[in-house]
Amino acid sequence: MKSGSNLEKVFEKGEFALTGECGPPRGADLEVVKEKAKHLVGYVDAVNVTDNQTSIVRMSSIGASKVLIDMGLEPVMQMVCRDRNRIAMQSDIFGAYALGIRNMLCLSGDHQIFGNQQDAKNVFDIDSIQLINVVHTMREEGKILGGDDIDGKPEMFIGAAANPFGDPFDFRPIRLAKKVAAGVDFIQTQCIYNMPKFREYMKRVVDMGLHEKCHIMAGITPLKSLPMAKYMAKKVSGIDVPQEILDRMKGVEKKKRAAEGIKLAIEQIQEVKDIEGVDGVHLMAIEWEKKVPEIVEGAGLHPRPQVS
Template sequence: MNTVSTLTPDVTLEQAGTALLDDPQPFDPLDYSREPPPGYNLPILPHHVSPGRLERVLRAGRFAVTTEIAPPDSADPEEVYERARVFEGCVDAMNATDGSGAHCHMSSVGMCSLLTRKGYAMVMQVSCRDRNRIAIQGDVLGAAAMGVANIMCLSGDGVQSGDHPEAKPVFDLDCMSALNIVRMMRDESRFLSGRKLTSPPHVFLGAAANPFAPPYDYRPLRLAKKIEAGAQFVQTQYCYDVPMFRRYMEQVRELGLHEKVFILVGVGPLASARTAEWIRSNVAGVHIPDSVIARLKGAQNPKQEGIRLCVDIINEVKEIEGVHGVHIMAYRQEQSVPEIVERSGVLGGRVPWHPGLVKP
């Protein structure tokens, strides 16, 4: 498993790692003695682009765990805090989704604003569906000013699949061009227009990847394009077919992409065979083999079997060369995430920092 990521496509993970290891005080993900008060950024370490904990954990060679936090249909901040507390001590960062499924909820900017003040590590998803280039650049600056250290650029689900099918989609940009623009803002301190920034956003850039959608041989090439555009980490679609994912990773390694990007494999518990069948039929890009559905059908307790299946998949994919972490998506099963993390042993005894560690 590679230990650190690239700053540019010309520098391998190993070269960047050597420079980091030469630092007199390398980052220890278990050492919180130099942790600032919640709401204040960590210093940016050498060869890092952000002050974020997710980047620190990945570059230190630790296996990272991220998850998704579902935004509420509410303006009450306590509902956000209550949802975040479920994940304390078991994840390195939480994705604030941005109109997932084209359904309207609290914005990802709002979620991140509330949670970064408490000290949570957030990944702010930015969908190109609802914003033009002016709005996206403004949101990135605002998020970075609030302490958001991770930005994930997505094209976004089509509005026809959501609860506002009459909405007008924007799609001024796609995920590739959005990545390139945010990278330009960070590395060149300028807007797309060329106007200079007085202070750039120090953000770790992410994207999504789907190894399970045809054309399969094109998927590694698409990953390469996202890396070229600026992606430093990717989170994949749900993985329920490990052999298929292994074949994808073989192609990724042949292209040397595993040395240029951190890959976090998407996993998640299935509540029942019926749920799995519905997802397979209705959610684009999710591949669930018949063997998985048969396993759930044959279980006395399908929900617990879904958790066991998720744990089994984590234990398989974490041994694949080039995999740097997992992204646990447990929609409406968020309470299962701590159990999945504990039973898989994926953190190896490490306890990610969370606001509950702060002494009153």
């Protein structure tokens, strides 16, 4: 065992893993976190806690992760390279581990132009691949950047993201290989709507043998409505929503679109489950956490494996 986290144990047992997501509130209200997270208890193996996603100021990922631990949920603390230099990041990794956080996800982070602090100085002292290696070196060698020894190794289960739909497409598997070489344990992909393209990506990944060196989780986000589908298609960079998905949402009457979105998500989960190299699903029910039980049950992924 590298970290002994629940998520790691699920993978070790050879089970198909399932993670959820919880976006912290735009303020200090703990109840918001608790309300969102309660729907996930017993339905996922771990829960991603976003780090000021889309550059909007929110409760810190570390803080909200600790709230989840207290509720009996296992967090995956996200950490972006946008806001902190290597001093603050390494310090926060120590702090997070001391609070009981055992999984983390290393990300570049959305540029601050998307958020509510557009005048901020961006940091990007290190990038996501370098961050993976920092966490890996802490765990495996007990050293921080520069080589100093540490008192008490933070033994994190190390995750990162991959976007099979970003350009240049041919470079995407190479970038994944770099993350593997840097020491990543698991990968969560960007939301998948273009299934043929995802299949092609996975084929290349499997040909390179990368699926044997890390656990790949397919990203699924249920569509709540037609405007959401259009927003994902047009406004979110790096997300590829094919016309047929938009047509499918448009094809049902307005009242039934949420149900159609859930049906689609369940079908997508069943589809990715059969793709070689996919070891789990990362279910991002954005501001729709209460639907997670229905999706998980519908996809036949409930109950979750008991590993501890």
